[in-house]
Amino acid sequence: MNKSIFAGLALVLCLIFTACSNDGDPTGNTSILENQPSTQELAALFDASSGFPAEMSNSWKIWGHRNPLFTQAFGADPNVMEYRGRLYVYMSNDTLEYGSNGALSGSPSYAKGIQGIRIVSSSDLANWTDHGAVNIAGPENTNPLVTDWNPLVNIEGVNASWAPTATWKPISGKAKFFLYWANSGNGIGVVVANSPTGPWTSPFNKLLIDRNTPTCNTVEWLFDPSVFIDDKDGQAYLFFGGGGSGEDPGNARRVKLSGDMISLAQDPEAWKVPYLFEASDMKKINDVYYFSYSVNTGGGSISYIKSLTGPLSGFGERANVLTTAATQLGSSDTNVHHAMFEFKGGTYMIYHTQKAAQAMGVTRMRSPFIDNMPINADDTIPPVTMTRKGVNQVEYLNPYIMNEAETIGIQGGIYTRPFAEASNGMLVTSIDTGDWLALYGVDFGSEGANKFTACIKTPDAAADYGAIELRLDPQGAGVTSDTGNLTTSNTARITGGEVIGRVYIKAKAGETGKLTTVTVNLFKTVTGVHNLVFVFYSSRGVHPETIVPDSRHKNGFEFDQWQFEQ
Secondary structure, eight states: OOGGGGSOOTTTSOOOEEEEOTTSOEEOOOOOBOOOOOHHHHHHTTOGGGTOOSSOOOBSSOTTOOOSSOSSSOOEEEEEEEETTEEEEEEEEEOOOBOTTSOBOSSOOHHHHEEEEEEEEESSSSSEEEEEEEOSSOSOOOOTTOOOOOOSOOOTTOOOOEEEEEEEEEETTEEEEEEEEEOTTBOEEEEEESSTTOOOBOSSSSOSBOTTSTTOTTOSBBOOOEEEEOTTTOOEEEEEOBOOOSSOOSOOEEEEBOTTSSSBSSOOEEOOOTTEEEEEEEEEETTEEEEEEEESSTTTOEEEEEESSBTTBOOOOOEEEEOOHHHHTOSSOOOOOEEEEEETTEEEEEEEESHHHHHHTOSSOOEEEEEEOOOOTTSOOOOOOOOSSOOOOOSOBOTTSOEETTEESEEESOEEEEOTTSTTSEEEEOOOTTOEEEEEEEEOTTTOEEEEEEEEEOOSSTTOOEEEEEEESOEEEEOOOTTOOOOSSSOEEEEOOEEEEEEEEOBOTTOTTOEEEEEEEEEEEEOSEEEEEEEEEETTOOOOOOSSOOGGGGGSOEEEEEEEEO
16 A cells, blocks of 8 residues: 555544553653554555455354353353452463464363463453463463463472462451462462452462361362352351262361461361362352352252351252253353352352353363352242353443453454553454454443544554554344354354544554554544444454464554543
8 A cells, every 4th residue: 555645634633642651541742653544545444345354353252242251262160259349250271282283282181271370350241351361380381472471389299270269358458369279189379469460479389278288188189269258257268179979079178267368277177068079169148158069960060058157057958050051052061160259239150161162163171151140039049041142231331441452342353462561461462454352331421432542552563554443333243143153164243333433553663562542533422322343454464263373463563452532
């Protein structure tokens, strides 16, 4: 394309270029980007008659669906923590494995495939911010977009970090966060932080619970911790253990934690949990204590017992609450790891399935789902129904604050990667022409927005450029049914939508590979609630879609944050 068309037209678009700071506030006032092209030339980049794909990139999620929570990565064994109106989900970071020839492994394993702990968060249960993965302990990383993978702990015999659980507690007047994790089936460790997403540190060079801990040597699977703090008295507990068969496998353990949350107040005690297999979860909802877990009968479904008196006594008969995804969703799952939780007036269950991986044509990779978990007036819980559509959005997204670009309701073609200078330590990357990401339920209010600011990382190559097109309220395409099954050939995507603005991204000479912001006027004042889509153009073109992130794409432009102005 003739570069002369990209001469500045400041009268068409009002532009502000600045560098992005780590807290999301722009600083400085020097433009490092070339000026915007004309409205017509910029529009041509997204015109199918000019080469833009008639069908945008496929999604492993159906338009309008909430499940799975995200598709740019996988996550298993989910548990949750609420903090300041956000729900944080902590998961085993399932990661694709590769053979010596670079091909995907046909027999992925837990030992090599769970690579640290992945964290996402949401305030609305519809749009999820990807906080990346933390390598507490475990195998060598195989995600080509991750270059720094040094373990947090270096403990002899510790070679995994699985099945996390997290909580927070005020200590010395400040919130302190505690993340407990399993060393495969041979112990439980803890790391601490001053925020829900880290950075995490190890308080000591040993596990919190190991085979030398009293009563724990005979536990078949010394894993799957669930941390619980009783709001009645502030006492904290850990519940853990698994394996065996029959009504009383003898592998369930519970223990009080000391006030520092990183030591035991007593020796763990054995207790009878009928048919316990794994996935301990203790929650208190409406003053009722619910202990739920995966059972060793019925193909790994979930049961619960409840108590009105406390976390250590008064539990009644077992009741089933969730059957396997194989039964409900027709996927290949046999285990349902889960957690109950209450959030902003609703009660829910989070669990993992292999439904997305099955659509991609890979095995064992698991993804988190959330569905409603209504509770009866007598405190019993009817069986939870697994759905592809998921739960309702519980509040609208605010476009007038700096939002992380890696906050995603649904996407096609993009990935995320760590980048220390980014505001959340993460960037949206692997951006090709026709890729997109969308946010559900964005509330522009009655006064509306008339400007848009994007914080981006300029392409590393001086010849490369890109663009972002803003659209409202597209429609689903391909598979659109709430019961539809996605496959490698039966796909979902989006089409249409009202275009409200475009942004052009090209670095000036000597300004490549840097974070900067650009602000443009919208084509109209946008009011009300809409689904918002960012559609991408890259001079690098359209690349074959793949489930494997491609490290070469990180040389194109990348997306860090965005915000609208009233």
